[in-house]
Amino acid sequence: MHGFDTFAFQPPDSGQSERKGGGGPSVAISGSGTHLTLRSVSKGFGGRTVLKPLDLAIEAGSFVSIVGRSGGGKSTMLRLISGLTAPDTGAILHNGEALAGIAPRTTMMFQDARLLPWQRVLSNVGIARGPGWEQRSLEALRAVGLDDRAREWPAVLSGGQKQRVALARALVARPHLLLLDEPLGALDALTRGEMQRLIERLWLGQGFTAILVTHDVAEAVALSDRVLLLQDGTIALDLTIDLPRPRRRTASEVIGLESKILDLLLT
Amino acid sequence: MSGMGAAASIEARPRRRSVFQARRIVPWLLPAATLIIWQIGAETGWITMRTLPPPLSILTAAISLSKTGELERQVLISCQRAALGFLIGGGLGFGLGLLNGLSRPAELTLDTSLQMLRNVPHLAIIPMVILWFGIGESAKLFLVALGVFFPIYLNTFHGVRMVEKSLIEMGRIYHLGSWAMFWRVILPGAMPSILIGVRYGLGITWLTLIVAETISSSSGIGYMTMNAREFLETDVVLLGVLIYALLGKLADMATRWLEHRLLAWHHNFQSGAEA
Ligand SMILES: Nc1ncnc2c1ncn2[C@@H]1O[C@H](COP(=O)(O)OP(=O)(O)O)[C@@H](O)[C@H]1O
Ligand SMILES: [Mg+2]
Secondary structure, three states: OOOOOOOOOOOOOOHHHHOOOOOOOOHHHOOOOOOEEEEEEEEEEOOEEEEEEEEEEEOOOOEEEEEEOOOOOHHHHHHHHHOOOOOOEEEEEEOOEEOOOOOOOEEEEOOOOOOOOOOOHHHHHOOOOOOOHHHHHHHHHHHOOOHHHOOOOHHHOOHHHHHHHHHHHHHHOOOOEEEEEOOOOOOOHHHHHHHHHHHHHHHHHHOOEEEEEOOOHHHHHHHOOEEEEEEOOEEEEEEEOOOOOOOOOOOHHHHHHHHHHHHHHHO | OHHHHHHHHHHHHHHHHHHHHHHHHHHHHHHHHHHHHHHHHHHOOOOOOOOOOOHHHHHHHHHHHHHOOHHHHHHHHHHHHHHHHHHHHHHHHHHHHHHHHHOHHHHHHHHHHHHHHHOOOHHHHHHHHHHHHOOOHHHHHHHHHHHHHHHHHHHHHHHHHHOOHHHHHHHHHOOOOHHHHHHHHHHHHHHHHHHHHHHHHHHHHHHHHHHHHHHOOOOOHHHHHHHHHHOOOHHHHHHHHHHHHHHHHHHHHHHHHHHHHHOHHHHHHHHHHHO
């Protein structure tokens, strides 16, 4: 299958972290992120419009968050991008190629970990198999700090550990696009913070494009190059976050942007 | 506080071991007592030989029958019928259950008809089966297969349908082909339900075989007991009953072993959920 070099470990304060939001792919890691284009994509269910025709371009290697009310079509949008659902109109292009079926080199994390209870942790991470999958899966588990649990059943892990296994599974095949549908929604605050830092670190190290759906506006501002607000089936706000990483949740700029989005969300 | 707890647990250990031993012995006290009273009752003439032969004479009957090889022959024939009938009926039920579980068009075509047939008790058609097949092997195989078919069909179908959609969706994201999806997601997900079907099916196998061999047969355990009845050999009749019980128990143990092997994750899943 795809060539696999060792998992990049990038501490948040390493050189890579100088990469800032909004600028798109940095030179060092260009080519490993999907450039995404949506052309007048719309979707409805049973005559009810969920997404009005929308156009959107997402830079390769950028981190984009989507926030909005529950039922606003955020999950639908991710499912369209992943190819799990087909749009009613329009086209979705991954690196300029129109999507047909499940998107290539794209993985997805959901609010539930969706691990196979009948496979050990290692086999869950290596679900797609392929040459050398055991070695690669073990490395992916090491990157999320769970290589010592490789031989366990998923059932014995905590919620946060399950999501870390799901993250390892999502990253083992070196995706160019990682879709995250509220993956931290069910975790406690402490575990959430750890996971956010882990996701940011792996994104910085690997250079894939990340699209995160979250109901936590602070999380969106802390992690993203760009925040989209999805409201009434359209993108009501498209905000570039141009702050240096790592970002402190308590920094005044972060809080300022957060309240700006919240104001729009609540009106 | 914790020191006291440790002391208490050290004290409790030997007592727990003796409780453990008692747990193994106590359940066998009543059966053992029954056997002894039964034997004594028969020897004092309190229970007549015709009503209930004593345990020791059943043992003697078993020994004398197996000296001629007769016992082994009849048991083997019955076991072969059970195994073959189970495999045919179970195989068909499993196959059709998978087919209808996986394919909507197949379900639409077949399921309603199968559900209608299900309502016919399979033992009720024994006269028909004898008319069709005579009293040869095929009649008994047909009955066993028919009896086993439905529990396995229904549980396989149900199992496949109950596999979580979210896991199938996850498999699609990771580009699993149909074969990998079947082996890694659908079949293991359906397995708890399939094994329930297997267990039911095994129970029905022995029940059907007892009836079929007793009503019409020229070999097998059922034939052996009916033959003995004509000669008033109550001990042989009782021996047949005991062998059926034993074989049923063995089949049940085999299923348990299978469940233990195939559903190791499941036990863990449940204990994990409780914790
Ligand atoms: N498969 C589906 N069938 C019918 N309606 C759906 C389906 N998927 C989503 N919807 C509807 O589309 C709307 C948007 O859902 P969703 O994308 O899940 O919102 P969000 O993720 O923003 O909470 C909801 O009203 C939901 O009921
Ligand atoms: Mg959603």
